Amino acid sequence: MIAVFGANWCYDCHLLDAAFHRPDLARIIAANYEVVHVDIGKGHKNQDLATKYDVPLKRGVPGLAVLEADGKLVYSQKNGEFENARGLSTEDFRAFLEKWKPGERS
Numbered sequence: 001m002i003a004v005f006g007a008n009w010c011y012d013c014h015l016l017d018a019a020f021h022r023p024d025l026a027r028i029i030a031a032n033y034e035v036v037h038v039d040i041g042k043g044h045k046n047q048d049l050a051t052k053y054d055v056p057l058k059r060g061v062p063g064l065a066v067l068e069a070d071g072k073l074v075y076s077q078k079n080g081e082f083e084n085a086r087g088l089s090t091e092d093f094r095a096f097l098e099k100w101k102p103g104e105r106s
Contacts, residue, residue: 001036001066002029002033002034002066002067003038003049003065004062004064005040005046005061005064005065006037006038006062006063007039007040007042007061008039010061012060012082015086016062017037019085019090020093024090025097028094028097031101032097033101040057043057054078055076055077056078056080059077059078059079059080060080060083060084061082062082062083063076063077063080063082064077064081074100
């Protein structure tokens with residue numbers, strides 16, 4: 001599962017969501033992940049989940065965490081890697097999805 005911490009006011013959150021719906025990336029997601037959007041509102045909602053999954057929202061949103069099916073944390077971004085989604089290429093998104101999919105994690 002990929003937990004995406006963001007908000008409807010966040011331009012880069014919308015860009016990340018659009019990237020995840022591109023046919024080439026959507027196939028990887030459908031085969032390996034469930035994407036769950038976690039609304040942070042104006043920055044005060046769901047702080048407990050961000051803390052639990054070690055996503056430092058002060059670094060910006062969207063913030064992502066990769067979880068096992070049982071909720072165990074596999075990876076969380078620590079440095080706002082997706083905060084500037086507009087500057088990332090399709091290959092950047094694909095590399096992230098490939099790296100953290102089950103069976104490929106290192």
